[in-house]
Amino acid sequence: MRVGYVQFAPRFGEVKRNVGKAIALMESEKAELWVLPELFSTGYLFVSREELRELAEEVPDGPTTRTLLEFARAQGVTVVAGIAERAGEKVYNAAVVVGPGGFLARYRKLHLFGKEKLWFDPGDLPLEPVDLGGVKVGVMICFDHFFPETARTLALKGAQILCHPANLVLPGMGQLSMRVRAMENRLFTVTANRIGREARGGDELRFTGESQIVAPDGAVLRRASPDGEEVGVVEIDPGKALDKRITRYNDLFADRRPEFYGL
Numbered sequence: 120m121r122v123g124y125v126q127f128a129p130r131f132g133e134v135k136r137n138v139g140k141a142i143a144l145m146e147s148e149k150a151e152l153w154v155l156p157e158l159f160s161t162g163y164l165f166v167s168r169e170e171l172r173e174l175a176e177e178v179p180d181g182p183t184t185r186t187l188l189e190f191a192r193a194q195g196v197t198v199v200a201g202i203a204e205r206a207g208e209k210v211y212n213a214a215v216v217v218g219p220g221g222f223l224a225r226y227r228k229l230h231l232f233g234k235e236k237l238w239f240d241p242g243d244l245p246l247e248p249v250d251l252g253g254v255k256v257g258v259m260i261c262f263d264h265f266f267p268e269t270a271r272t273l274a275l276k277g278a279q280i281l282c283h284p285a286n287l288v289l290p291g292m293g294q295l296s297m298r299v300r301a302m303e304n305r306l307f308t309v310t311a312n313r314i315g316r317e318a319r320g321g322d323e324l325r326f327t328g329e330s331q332i333v334a335p336d337g338a339v340l341r342r343a344s345p346d347g348e349e350v351g352v353v354e355i356d357p358g359k360a361l362d363k364r365i366t367r368y369n370d371l372f373a374d375r376r377p378e379f380y381g382l
Contacts, residue, residue, distance in 0.1 A: 120254060122280065122307070123150035123352035124330040126343045128315030131162030132174060138183055141200070142190050150196060150352045152251070154311040157201035157261045157284040158212065163313075166320035168210070171238045175205035179222040184215050191217045197251055199258055201284030209240040214258050214284050216249050224249045224258070229269065232262035234322070248278040254357045261285040264296045267303065274304035275372070279360035283310040287327045294329050294342070302337035305371050306360040309333075314346050335360050 125144045129137040137160045145153050157163070160183045161174045178184050187198050197218040204213035204225065212228040212235060227242030228235075246269065248255040257273030259281060264270075270281055281300065287293040293310065301308045314328040328345040332353045341351040363371035 120152065120357055121150040121352055121354050122152045122309050122332060123148060123154070123350055124309055124311035124332065124343070125153060125155050125159075125350050126312060126314060126328055126330040127156075127348045128313060128326075129156070129159055129162045131164065131317055131319065133162075134160045134174065134183065137161070138186055142186070144348070144350050145190070145194075145196075145198070148350045148352050152256070152280070152282075152309070153196060153198045154282045154309045155198065155200040155284060156311045156313040157214075157286040158203060159201050159284070159313070161203050162317060163286045163326075164317040164319045164322060164324055165234075165238050168238045171203060171210050172205060175203035175210045177206070178202070178204045178213065178215055178225050179217075181205075184217065184222065187215065188217045188222060192219050192221075195219045197223070197256075199256070199282040199284065201260060201286075210238070211242060212239045212260060213242075214260055214282075216256070216258065216282075218251065223251075226258040226260065228260040228263065230262045230266050246272045246276070248273055248276050254279055256280045256282050258282050258284075261287060261293070264293050264300065267300065270300040270304055274306055279306055279357040280355075281306060281308040283308060285310055285312045285330075287312045288324050290327050291329075293327075294331055297331070298333050298337045298339065301333040301335055303371075305335040305363050305365075307333065307335060307355055307357065312343075314348065335362075
């Protein structure tokens with residue numbers, strides 16, 4: 120299975136431009152599963168909830184999801200993309216999963232970072248892998264990487280690939296922790312991070328790039344530059360994520376002692 124990330128610099132508020140740029144980058148290479156950055160269509164640094172609501176879209180009926188659906192059907196691919204979702208009075212930092220057969224799933228970020236807590240509502244959906252037809256993928260967004268329970272829950276439910284749309288700003292942190300998430304759960308991870316800077320409302324953020332694809336043993340199979348617009352694609356065997364053996368005598372999941380983990 121060919122999996123890939125898209126790394127680029129969205130321009131704040133320029134939704135049509137950002138969606139078009141992401142699609143053009145995906146069209147430049149062949150993959151069966153693409154992961155796009157967090158909030159790839161809107162940009163990240165909101166200054167009010169009103170501004171966020173104006174740019175957020177309904178899922179799956181909003182124009183960004185519909186455009187991604189058209190691309191997925193035309194290309195025969197699956198796309199995981201981070202967007203701002205408007206649902207009634209609530210607005211979520213979300214991700215959509217679309218494939219050749221249509222809309223597959225949405226995920227709403229559980230662990231909000233920094234000023235996201237001022238504008239977004241916290242995620243309220245259970246962690247459930249998405250079955251792509253024999254391969255199960257889990258979705259987590261950016262700061263979720265700091266919470267190992269997120270990845271472990273998805274892994275215990277059968278996820279073989281973790282798709283990680285991100286807007287990482289802490290240098291090296293997410294790249295390192297996602298290697299650990301891969302290793303401690305024996306699965307593949309695909310982090311799609313953005314690049315560039317945003318300066319709005321008196322704040323400035325620099326995004327760290329270095330999108331990556333990681334193997335179940337924690338090895339980095341492909342990593343992008345810290346500041347370049349690029350895609351990265353790797354051929355993987357998702358079946359390797361079903362093997363949880365660590366040594367001849369140890370199985371990662373069989374050796375768990377959950378009766379001692381309660382708080």
